[in-house]
Amino acid sequence: MSVTINTNFDENLVTHLSNVKKEPEWMLDIRLKALEVYKQLPIPRFEKTRIDKWNIDQFEFFIDEGDEGNQVDIPEDIRSMIDVNTENRSVIIQRNSALVHHYLPKSLGDQGVIFTTLDNALQEYPDLVKKYFMNAVKFDENKLTALHAALWNGGVFLYVPKNVEIEFPLQSVYLAEKAGLLPHVLIIAETNSNLTFVDYRFSTDHNVSYIHNGVVEVYVGEGARVRFATVHNFNKNSYDYSYRRAIVKRNGRIEWVMGEMNFGNTISNNTSLLKDSAASADIKSIFIGTGRQKADLESKVIHEGDHTESKILSRGIMLDQATAIFNGITKMEKGAVKSNAEQAENILMLSKEARGDANPILLIDEHDVMAGHAASAGPVNQNDIYYLMSRGIPKDEAERLIIHGFLASVVSRIPIEGLQEQLEKLIERKLKR
Numbered sequence: 001m002s003v004t005i006n007t008n009f010d011e012n013l014v015t016h017l018s019n020v021k022k023e024p025e026w027m028l029d030i031r032l033k034a035l036e037v038y039k040q041l042p043i044p045r046f047e048k049t050r051i052d053k054w055n056i057d058q059f060e061f062f063i064d065e066g067d068e069g070n071q072v073d074i075p076e077d078i079r080s081m082i083d084v085n086t087e088n089r090s091v092i093i094q095r096n097s098a099l100v101h102h103y104l105p106k107s108l109g110d111q112g113v114i115f116t117t118l119d120n121a122l123q124e125y126p127d128l129v130k131k132y133f134m135n136a137v138k139f140d141e142n143k144l145t146a147l148h149a150a151l152w153n154g155g156v157f158l159y160v161p162k163n164v165e166i167e168f169p170l171q172s173v174y175l176a177e178k179a180g181l182l183p184h185v186l187i188i189a190e191t192n193s194n195l196t197f198v199d200y201r202f203s204t205d206h207n208v209s210y211i212h213n214g215v216v217e218v219y220v221g222e223g224a225r226v227r228f229a230t231v232h233n234f235n236k237n238s239y240d241y242s243y244r245r246a247i248v249k250r251n252g253r254i255e256w257v258m259g260e261m262n263f264g265n266t267i268s269n270n271t272s273l274l275k276d277s278a279a280s281a282d283i284k285s286i287f288i289g290t291g292r293q294k295a296d297l298e299s300k301v302i303h304e305g306d307h308t309e310s311k312i313l314s315r316g317i318m319l320d321q322a323t324a325i326f327n328g329i330t331k332m333e334k335g336a337v338k339s340n341a342e343q344a345e346n347i348l349m350l351s352k353e354a355r356g357d358a359n360p361i362l363l364i365d366e367h368d369v370m371a372g373h374a375a376s377a378g379p380v381n382q383n384d385i386y387y388l389m390s391r392g393i394p395k396d397e398a399e400r401l402i403i404h405g406f407l408a409s410v411v412s413r414i415p416i417e418g419l420q421e422q423l424e425k426l427i428e429r430k431l432k433r
Contacts, residue, residue, distance in 0.1 A: 181213070314344070
């Protein structure tokens, strides 16, 4: 069950939330400080995307009291990815912020792996949470992150000890049934560990106006490797604000795979900080804009260590009257010698009223580096459509084939079992809009 609080966000609400969750005093302190920052900061401004008329904080806040073990309806295409009855899966499912299912194989627990809700981690491992919480994403970064830090509710905590390699994906599923969803994901991969994490978020009611304000923090230790895949699939009435950060130490590697498959407005901000020598990042993302959807999608890599490497590959399809901004940012700090970076943002527009802007940005403060970028934004080649039609393929089918071919350079490179097929299904769903 849940308790709904129909009130403005204030100190009493935040204190009540923290008390209900029986949080340590330091967490309440963070929440209250973030609340004050939220009240003072203006709505964030983006270069070409105005969100001053978007819904940021107009929702009734609720506190879920937990309903683990209750039945939850998951779409069949998602359930096919998650087999909770096998030793080859580990999964957490949350409805709003309440845990409804949790499975971790004993073999992983015996190795010291911690995979639980963030609420539970605060009770059992408070010092570990305190060391990392809101360090990669600062609560005073803007009004959105401040609101998240003040009201975060639900989420996942994953800790993988030194030298532990997990051969199968750990998965989390979030089902939004109420307006405000504010989950926080905290992942810590110690030295020479290896893990794959798949995160899926979707809405259940096409008529509810959802506000999702989520934060992901990933800490990659020396020689560790983390694959983080996420798929967002909220309805056309939704507003999705997502901030993801990774801090990567020496010889560590972060791989992001992002399927931005919402039908509503989207802000997606993804940053990887290559802190030490030989750290690397690989970012792949796809987006399909439909209807009057608006999106601002940013992938950023900051090179601080020497001999670091990064790749950014983004593909977008724009339909109807949708608009989107694709920002790829590579920052080479002074001292990042012998570092290499590549990025490409490509947008295909299938409607005269749709618009997509590809903005590759290189910020170089070091001479001894290599960095390159490519970008394109334009309509589908009509000759390609005519060629397929001349072979007896209807125009709609020809466009569909071209779209899948355009996105294949990203989808085919996803190294996670089942996720390629899942994205293909979601692509079909958006195209059938």
